Amino acid sequence: MALILHITSRSHWQKAQQYGVYLAGSLEIEGFIHCSTPAQVVATANRFFRGQAGLVLLCIESDRVQSEIRYEAVNGELFPHLYGALNLDAVTQAIDFEPNADGNFTLPSVLQRILQELGEDINL
Numbered sequence: 001m002a003l004i005l006h007i008t009s010r011s012h013w014q015k016a017q018q019y020g021v022y023l024a025g026s027l028e029i030e031g032f033i034h035c036s037t038p039a040q041v042v043a044t045a046n047r048f049f050r051g052q053a054g055l056v057l058l059c060i061e062s063d064r065v066q067s068e069i070r071y072e073a074v075n076g077e078l079f080p081h082l083y084g085a086l087n088l089d090a091v092t093q094a095i096d097f098e099p100n101a102d103g104n105f106t107l108p109s110v111l112q113r114i115l116q117e118l119g120e121d122i123n124l
Contacts, residue, residue: 002062022086032081051103057095064090
């Protein structure tokens with residue numbers, strides 16, 4: 001099992017829970033849902049979400065995802081992309097993901113603990 005992460009707004013996640021499935025806007029536009037590995041998520045957040053409040057990190061167990069996951073090269077790194085809807089039972093936790101006072105993000109302590117429990121060594 002690999003843990004992958006997706007950044008979304010708290011309101012979008014709440015809507016997904018009402019509908020029973022998560023659909024990102026990128027799925028319709030680009031054909032997939034953008035995700036990151038734990039080692040990539042802070043850089044992704046700082047690049048695309050700097051200063052945005054009201055976000056959550058969806059912790060996704062890759063083995064539970066019903067849609068196809070492809071790791072594809074973006075700027076020399078392999079990022080996980082979901083080619084289809086995200087089934088909610090693959091999401092093990094939604095973690096509040098707020099920027100620091102300077103607008104930048106850091107890895108939430110609760111996610112650090114999850115990664116330690118999984119035995120994933122991540123130095124950020």
